[in-house]
Amino acid sequence: MEISKMGNLKAPGPLYEMAQHQFLKAAKLMDLDPNIGNFLLWPQKSLTVHFPVVMDDGRVEIFEGYRVQHNTARGPAKGGIRYHPETNLDEVSSLAFWMTWKCAVVNLPYGGGKGGVRVDPSKLSEKELEKLSRRFFSEIQMMVGPTKDIPAPDVNTNAKIMAWYMDTFSMNVGQTTLGVVTGKPLDLGGSEGRPEATGRGVAITASEACNVSGIDISKATVAIQGFGNVGSFSAKILSEEYGAKIVAVSDVSGGLYNPEGFDIDDLIAYRDQNGGIIKGYPKGTPITNEELLTMNVDILVPAALENAITEKIANDVKAKIIVEGANGPTTEEAEKILIEKDILVVPDILANAGGVTVSYFEWVQDLQSHFWEIEDIRRKLTKIMKRSFGEVFATKQKYNTDMRTAAYIVAIGRVAEAVKKRGYFPM
């Protein structure tokens, strides 16, 4: 029997199908047991909710939201919640699928989950945002819990929203439950180092990728797409701690180029005073997102949304290394071109795993009510990211394949072992 998209099961959309193709490539190479492969291709649980929010002008608006658990063989589901006007079940299911592999690549005792609400939060008042967040969390309460499924921030969500989620869950169950979400404020069960964690993981894996490619990171040039949590912390840590020069940055408002390298603290301060966008920053030449992605730099970090590097862009990519800060930034067609061009791609499920790793530290601290110092967090995170990069790179060499497929092989091996040992298929 072959692993296939069996019978009348249907992927929730094209993004999920692309993710399944990534999985199938690795499953074939590692000769995965087809029963396990067929099981792992599908999300275990998906919930779609519609819920009302009374807006400031008295109108009642109905919102659609999702929580998907792809697989929980290795532990509770883990993964962020995104607010975006275009999010949908296909996107959230794909993100949940990737979370399973991400947690397994870095060997955390978690499965994969993800959530989302179709909303443009920039159009909501603070009061509307809070009402929407609290109601959504109550609607998905049946899925979540500190030993079941632990959400966290993602695109357009943050520590403030995590605090509302935690409070809502706690009110509903009648006791303060810090461990139900991560990425919370520091004085409310949050962890040192969580805001910077994804960017730090990107910087660590970029440095490891430079090492295996013979590039001196302290002389490297970098272009970063997306200047939110992941993009800005990647930029800050790569420039301040690794000496790399960030010559191009962008966000939803467009991009900027500065061959001398940006002062990242100054750019972050400008963004924070300018409604969260970098447009109009005076110390750079305006460029488009397409120009940024095809810039002649050593390292390219896509840190915005999916499908940024298309076939057309891939043909023109000049970077030697791509470190995927975002989830799913490279399309299937683009991936083939990047492999042919021998560009080293550090895949999302490895490159951006620093965030969920420190979320795991936060959860452990919450459960123990004992909090660690930033030095401990950074040391443990660095160790995990370097070890994971090494395991994936060794697997790439062993199977003579690309880094993404190698990361899947490492991750699938771990999840398959859990499925077997739990006896999911009693004979």
Ligand SMILES: NC(=O)C1=CN([C@@H]2O[C@H](COP(=O)(O)OP(=O)(O)OC[C@H]3O[C@@H](n4cnc5c(N)ncnc54)[C@H](O)[C@@H]3O)[C@@H](O)[C@H]2O)C=CC1
């Ligand atoms: N926050 C986290 O800890 C983690 C986030 N990720 C992934 O990293 C990516 C970015 O997430 P965050 O930084 O948390 O989100 P964010 O909401 O803090 O920032 C997103 C950034 O992307 C920009 N952006 C949005 N649409 C764009 C477009 N069409 N072109 C260019 N830029 C655009 C926004 O302007 C903003 O600068 C997402 O793929 C997310 O799933 C992955 C792992 C962990």
Ligand SMILES: O=C(O)CCC(=O)C(=O)O
């Ligand atoms: O911090 C977490 O638990 C999950 C972060 C996330 O959603 C991701 O890695 O894509």
